[in-house]
Amino acid sequence: QVQLVESGGGLVQPGGSLRLSCAASGDIDNIYFMGWFRQAPGKQRELVVGITRDGTINYVDSLKGRFTISRDNARNTVYLQGNSLKPEDTAVYFCNARDLTSEYWGQGTQVTVSS
Numbered sequence: 001q002v003q004l005v006e007s008g009g010g011l012v013q014p015g016g017s018l019r020l021s022c023a024a025s026g027d028i029d030n031i032y033f034m035g036w037f038r039q040a041p042g043k044q045r046e047l048v049v050g051i052t053r054d055g056t057i058n059y060v061d062s063l064k065g066r067f068t069i070s071r072d073n074a075r076n077t078v079y080l081q082g083n084s085l086k087p088e089d090t091a092v093y094f095c096n097a098r099d100l101t102s103e104y105w106g107q108g109t110q111v112t113v114s115s
Contacts, residue, residue: 022095
């Protein structure tokens with residue numbers, strides 16, 4: 001089992017930035033992918049950005065340039081950096097991890113972009 005704990009989020013002004021953290025614990029040695037997803041009210045959950053074990057970053061074309069992911073292997077933590085935020089970026093953001101047999105989700109953290 002893998003546990004994911006997110007932190008960060010909150011209210012951000014349009015044009016502002018966010019930085020979310022996701023700390024992984026448990027049986028993390030077989031994780032091959034970690035990523036950030038988001039879900040806005042009435043919409044499906046969608047990938048924001050992900051990173052594979054070898055460091056390859058999977059961007060979503062429509063979000064590339066504003067969102068990126070990084071990781072700190074010593075802390076078993078991945079970070080989501082979002083810039084130039086828009087009201088349509090308002091959503092619950094979820095951390096995701098995958099190993100050979102399972103997929104894991106964090107509890108989600110609300111990000112609201114509003115003035």
